[in-house]
Amino acid sequence: MTITIGIDIGTSAVKSVLFRTVAEKHEWLGKRVDRLRKRDPMKLASEAYHGLLKDAGLKKDDVAYVATTGDGENVDFRTGHFYSMTTHARGGVFLEPEARAVIDIGALHGRAISTDERGKVLSYKMTSQCASGSGQFLENIARYLGVSQDEVGSLSKAADDPEVVSSICAVLAETDVINMVSRGISTQNILKGIHLSMAGRLVKLLKSIKAKESTVFVSGGLAQDVGLLAAIREQAVDQNLIVKVTSNSDSIYAGAIGAAIWGGFRYEKLGNLKQLAKAA
Amino acid sequence: MTDKTQKTTADISAKLETGNSSKTSLMYRKNLKDIVAYCQELFDDLDFKAVKSWKEAKPGRKVIGYMPVYVPREIIHAAGMLPVGIMGGGDQLEVIHGDAYYQSYICRIPRSTIELGVTGRLDVLDGMLFPSICDVIRNLSGMWKLMFKDKYVRYFDVPQNYEDEIGGKFYIHEMQTLRDDFAKLVGHEITDDDLRNSIAVYNENRKAVEELYAFRAKGPWKAPSTEVYLLVRAGMVLPVEEHTQLLKDYLEVAAVEDRPVRDNCRVVVSGVFCEQPPFNMIKSIEMAGCYIVDDDFMLVTRWLLQEVPISGDPLENLSKAFLHHSNDTAAKYEPDVDKKGKYLIDSVRDNSAEGIIFAGPSFCDPALLDRPMLQNALAAKDIPFTSFEYAENSGQMQPIREQAGTFADSIKLWSA
Numbered sequence: 281m282t283i284t285i286g287i288d289i290g291t292s293a294v295k296s297v298l299f300r301t302v303a304e305k306h307e308w309l310g311k312r313v314d315r316l317r318k319r320d321p322m323k324l325a326s327e328a329y330h331g332l333l334k335d336a337g338l339k340k341d342d343v344a345y346v347a348t349t350g351d352g353e354n355v356d357f358r359t360g361h362f363y364s365m366t367t368h369a370r371g372g373v374f375l376e377p378e379a380r381a382v383i384d385i386g387a388l389h390g391r392a393i394s395t396d397e398r399g400k401v402l403s404y405k406m407t408s409q410c411a412s413g414s415g416q417f418l419e420n421i422a423r424y425l426g427v428s429q430d431e432v433g434s435l436s437k438a439a440d441d442p443e444v445v446s447s448i449c450a451v452l453a454e455t456d457v458i459n460m461v462s463r464g465i466s467t468q469n470i471l472k473g474i475h476l477s478m479a480g481r482l483v484k485l486l487k488s489i490k491a492k493e494s495t496v497f498v499s500g501g502l503a504q505d506v507g508l509l510a511a512i513r514e515q516a517v518d519q520n521l522i523v524k525v526t527s528n529s530d531s532i533y534a535g536a537i538g539a540a541i542w543g544g545f546r547y548e549k550l551g552n553l554k555q556l557a558k559a560a
Numbered sequence: 561m562t563d564k565t566q567k568t569t570a571d572i573s574a575k576l577e578t579g580n581s582s583k584t585s586l587m588y589r590k591n592l593k594d595i596v597a598y599c600q601e602l603f604d605d606l607d608f609k610a611v612k613s614w615k616e617a618k619p620g621r622k623v624i625g626y627m628p629v630y631v632p633r634e635i636i637h638a639a640g641m642l643p644v645g646i647m648g649g650g651d652q653l654e655v656i657h658g659d660a661y662y663q664s665y666i667c668r669i670p671r672s673t674i675e676l677g678v679t680g681r682l683d684v685l686d687g688m689l690f691p692s693i694c695d696v697i698r699n700l701s702g703m704w705k706l707m708f709k710d711k712y713v714r715y716f717d718v719p720q721n722y723e724d725e726i727g728g729k730f731y732i733h734e735m736q737t738l739r740d741d742f743a744k745l746v747g748h749e750i751t752d753d754d755l756r757n758s759i760a761v762y763n764e765n766r767k768a769v770e771e772l773y774a775f776r777a778k779g780p781w782k783a784p785s786t787e788v789y790l791l792v793r794a795g796m797v798l799p800v801e802e803h804t805q806l807l808k809d810y811l812e813v814a815a816v817e818d819r820p821v822r823d824n825c826r827v828v829v830s831g832v833f834c835e836q837p838p839f840n841m842i843k844s845i846e847m848a849g850c851y852i853v854d855d856d857f858m859l860v861t862r863w864l865l866q867e868v869p870i871s872g873d874p875l876e877n878l879s880k881a882f883l884h885h886s887n888d889t890a891a892k893y894e895p896d897v898d899k900k901g902k903y904l905i906d907s908v909r910d911n912s913a914e915g916i917i918f919a920g921p922s923f924c925d926p927a928l929l930d931r932p933m934l935q936n937a938l939a940a941k942d943i944p945f946t947s948f949e950y951a952e953n954s955g956q957m958q959p960i961r962e963q964a965g966t967f968a969d970s971i972k973l974w975s976a
Contacts, residue, residue, distance in 0.1 A: 345823070353847045353961075360823030361849050363965040366973070400974065401966075546823055546972055 282547050283309075284345045285332060286540030288367065288533075289321045289352040291387035291416065292501060295533050296328035298336055299540040306374065306541055309336050311533055325355050347543030349535045360546060365391065367538030370399030372497040374537050375528045381491035383482050383512070384534070385502040387415040390478070392485035399538065405485045415502045421457055421474055425467050432471055436507025439472030453477070475511035483515040486523065495524045503531030592813045595806065599790035602797055603839070606653055606676070610797050611644050612684050622746060624712070625682060626689040627673065627697055628834040629891045630863040631716055632735060632878050634762050637800060638754040639742040644685065645796030645860060648672045651838040651953040661703065662696075667923040668951045669835035670700045677708065687712030687745065689738075693834055693891060694925050712745055714738065720893045722883045731879045739875070755874035763868055765800050768807040769861045773854065775811055777911040780851035781821045783814055786842050792858050822849070825971040828913045829855040830904060830934070831920035831927035833891045837950045844957040845917065849968035853911040856889045863887050890930035900930075901937025908943055914971045917964060918947035944971055 281302045288295040298310035310332045314324045325348070333340065348358040349367040364384065372382035373395060382393045394402040407414070422432050443465045445453045453474075460470050486496060502508055504527065513525050530537075602610055615621045622641040626633070636643040649655065649672030657678045658671030676682050688711060690701035701715035717734055719727030743750050769792060776783040791810055795803040829845065833856045845852060866885040869877045888894060888903035904916060916938060920927035931947065938945050946967040948960060 353849075353965075356820075358822070360972070361965070362972075363848075363962065363969050365966060366969040401970075542969075542973060549972075550823065 282344045282544045283338065283342050284347060284540045284543040284547065285329060285343055286367070286536040286538065286543060287325050287328060287346070287348045287352055287355060287358075288364075288535035288539060289325060289348065289350040289355070290501065290535075291351075292316055293532075294321055294324045294328055295536040296325070296332055297533055297536040297540050298332045298338075299537070299544065301541070301544040306544075308537075311530070311536075313532060321351065322355060325352065326357070329357065345543035345547045347539035347546075349539040360543065362539050362542050364535055365393050365401050365404045367535045367542065368499050369393045369395040369401045370538035370541050371534030371536070372499050372538075373397065373399040374541060375499075375530060375534060376495060376497040376526050378495040378524075379497035379526070380494035381486060381489065381496045381523070382534070383486065383496060383498050383500075385415060385478075385482070385498065385500040385508070387419075387501060389414055390482050390485065390500075392482065392489050392491065394489040394491055399541075403489045405488045407481060407485065415500070417453070418474060418478070418502065418505075418508075420454065421471070424454070424457065425461070425470065427467060427471075433504070433506035433508065435468045436471040436475050436505075437510055439466070439468040442469050442472035442476055444473045445477040471507060472511065475505075475508045476515060479508060479511035479515040480519075482512060483519050483521055486516070487519065487521055491521070491523060493522050495526060497531075497534075498525060498527045499531045499534035501532055503527045503534075504529070592810070592817050595810050595813065596787050596790060599787075599794045599806075602794050603790055604652070606649065607681055608644065608684055608797065611642065614642055614799065615684060622686040623684055624687045624689060624742075625685040626716075626860070627669075627691060627693075627700075629691060629693045629859050630718065631689050631691050631860065632738075632882075633800070633860065634755060634758040634868075634874075634878065635735060635738050635742060635750070637758040637761065638739075638750050639746045641686070641742065641746065642799060645858065646673060646676070646682070646688070647793070647796060647836050647858070648952050649676055650836065651840070651955065653953075655953075665923055666696055667835050667921050668953060669921070670696050672952065673700065674703070674707075677704070685711065687714070689714055689716045691716045692718050696925075697834075712741065714741065718882065722895075724880065724883065728876075728879045728883055731882060732875050735875045735878060752874055756870045759868045759874055759877065760870050761800055761804075763870075765795070765804045765807075766861065766864060767867070768804045768811075769795075771811060772807050773862070775814070777853045780824070780826065780853055781819050782817065785846055785852040785855070786839070787814075788852075789839070789842050789857055792861055795861055796858065822851075823972065824849045824851045825915065825968045826851050826853045826911065826913045827915050827917050827968075828853060828904065828907050828911065829857075829917050829919055831890060831918050831924070831931065832857050833859045833889060834924060834926065835921035835952050837919060837921075838952060838954050838957075840957050841919070841950055841954065841960060844961045845919075845964045848961045848964035849972070850917065850964055853913050854907045856887075856891070859887060859889060859891060890927050890934065897933070901934040904934055904938060905941055905943065914975060915944040915946070915967065917967070918945060920947075920949055922949045922951050944975065 284299050286297045294314045296312050300307045300309055312328055314328055345359045348355045348361045349364055353361050368382050368384040372379045384391050389407050391406040393404040443460050445456045509527055516523055611623055615623055623644055624636045624641050625644045625646045627646050633643040648669040653672050655671050655675045658675035661674050662671050688704055690697050698715055705713045719731045721727035739750050776788050827850045829852050863886050864881045868881045894900055918931055948963055
């Protein structure tokens with residue numbers, strides 16, 4: 281039996297999970313999301329770590345491997361760190377075993393990852409450093425429009441004549457949106473237009489990693505946005521990409537799950553190689 | 561001059577004022593943190609205050625600068641002068657004048673070296689050696705002669721033929737010329753005993769550097785590569801005796817320091833022997849989950865692999881060491897194609913490394929032209945590798961972190 285913790289430090293939240301692995305069977309024992317809200321992510325990671333242990337009635341010594349991902353390279357109690365492509369691929373396959381591609385849409389970027397059934401990354405592509413394909417951009421626009429994050433998806437789905445955002449630059453796209461508001465375009469149509477713009481770029485990423493006729497799992501903070509999911513499906517059809525796009529209520533944990541599972545895998549591998557690193 | 565710079569200058573001056581006094585040394589070497597901070601100060605000081613302090617401590621002292629990759633520092637030392645490694649300007653030096661001297665497809669180290677020269681930062685040097693590493697550095701030696709007419713300047717050629725009767729004779733002649741030139745510069749003869757004494761001093765230094773590398777390879781979490789780099793880099797400006805002691809002090813305190821073990825992969829970094837990467841690149845590779853267990857930074861300290869004999873003809877001993885017991889890297893000509901890359905394969909085996917990171921400076925002929933042949937040799941042995949380029953002033957480390965990190969992941973998860 282191997283107990284592992286996965287901690288995914290993102291731009292807007294720290295996601296943490298606790299796993300127990302017995303004979304390659306993974307049991308999910310705990311999870312939590314801590315929004316950053318201008319707090320120190322390293323402190324939040326430590327709080328999450330202790331919180332998970334307390335909730336599960338475990339001690340530090342019970343944990344074989346603390347794996348970080350995202351911006352967690354500096355977490356001082358980590359055993360090891362895995363990069364986001366590696367962890368989202370594994371987390372995606374855990375949450376959706378049929379998935380052979382994962383789209384991770386975080387606060388600052390989007391990435392498409394091609395994976396095999398083991399969660400091994402076969403190829404990946406990221407959006408450029410421009411923020412207009414990201415959650416942060418969508419959050420800003422929602423704030424300008426006076427709607428909450430939770431409403432964005434349903435409002436977008438109610439659009440009847442979406443106004444497509446022409447620019448891929450977040451700054452210019454925001455100018456586009458201001459113009460739309462002044463032209464009297466409805467909130468629903470503005471949001472749907474943004475979703476379609478973001479989805480168009482994500483589908484292009486999927487095509488570039490050759491994700492065809494497969495199940496695509498959407499992970500990251502925006503995976504619960506039903507408007508964005510619908511837009512991805514529409515854009516896939518428009519761009520002749522035959523894929524099944526799925527999500528999961530636990531999509532936000534995909535990175536942390538991948539980290540925890542890979543941590544357990546490494547622990548076993550190092551044990552077999554007799555090179556076991558002691559958890560820090 | 562800012563307050564911080566003034567403080568740094570005063571600190572370094574105070575530390576070096578008494579030469580190699582162990583009493584002074586103990587004041588700043590009492591623990592690992594102090595040693596590393598001291599090396600960091602030396603690294604950050606683009607005005608070579610430590611060198612100036614050494615020179616001013618005794619009238620008549622002279623300093624000879626040298627560029628990468630290798631010069632026989634023993635001859636400079638035997639003349640009573642201080643050899644100083646000029647490793648470029650790093651990422652903190654704004655190059656204004658230097659860019660005017662070179663085309664855009666030339667690496668950055670000659671530009672920043674010119675910048676250091678024309679801004680007066682190298683005025684402390686009484687001479688400069690430009691060893692044969694590439695055409696750019698050779699041309700720089702000519703430019704230096706024109707720009708700094710009052711200084712001793714020499715393009716120091718090393719043999720590309722490794723037979724005693726051919727390359728050996730040539731190399732001894734080159735070293736003898738250097739010996740004669742330095743004798744004129746300091747106004748006294750450099751005797752064989754002077755050279756033997758210097759060889760012994762540098763043997764001790766090479767031994768200490770090797771012990772440092774062996775210590776890191778055995779337990780890389782105990783000696784982070786950022787620290788190892790700063791320690792070796794300190795040897796570019798410190799008197800060799802003090803540098804040797806510094807390394808010994810570090811090894812003593814690092815051995816008992818309790819540091820956590822990370823689940824990182826073990827890599828060899830190759831191609832970083834001339835233009836030095838930004839310090840943040842070394843940090844980024846480590847942060848990305850890689851323990852560096854061998855590298856070719858500042859090869860001058862590790863060029864000669866064995867203790868150079870002290871008895872006999874000292875120049876002949878230095879020549880034989882160069883020809884028959886020197887480090888194989890991309891910086892050294894290897895005539896036998898079948899042996900190309902063997903040194904990397906050996907390093908992987910000897911240091912229990914799991915992969916190679918090729919990190920070469922942009923436009924670096926010696927590093928980048930060898931790279932495909934080295935990669936072929938590694939591929940034939942199924943040794944994983946990844947490659948990228950840098951400039952000494954590269955600022956954006958995220959792509960390097962991502963690349964090194966995914967490389968580390970692939971090794972940790974999918975290597976046998």
